[in-house]
Amino acid sequence: QVLSLKKAEDAHNEYPSLLSEINAQNTQYILRTANRLYGEKTFEFLSSFIESSQKIYQAGLEQTDFINAPEDSRKQINGWVEERTEGKIQNLLVEGIINSLTRLVLVNAIYFKSKWENHFDKERTTERPFKINK
Secondary structure, X not given: OOOOOOOOOHHHHHHHHXXXXXXXXXXXXXEEEEEEEEEEOOOOOOHXXXXXXXXXXXXXXXXXXXXXXXXXXXXXXXXXXXXXXXXXXXXXXXXXXXXXXXXXXXXXXXXXXXXOOOOOXXXXXXXXXXXXXX
């Protein structure tokens, strides 16, 4: 409803224009998406899947060696996410989460920076751990 889509299938068709708007230059804010597929280099992915991921979601395939170098692959993914989010998301993937059985990792991150219309009261703002549910 928020995106004014009539059918769920419309999301695939409208996503490229949404990404274009999100990643637009010359705005008063920075809003950047980071989409990428990391696939095991020995695994054969359907070309239609790869093409659709690139065309619709701007998520190209980066081949990596999950079988022989899972930890290096994890560090590669984390480094890419950290770079795309201006260092705000570090160590997205914790040690041990990637192993030699991993074949595909779909990464989606977003970076947003802007001035707030109503600033936070610094006296009521504290550093707290950010937690996610697993």
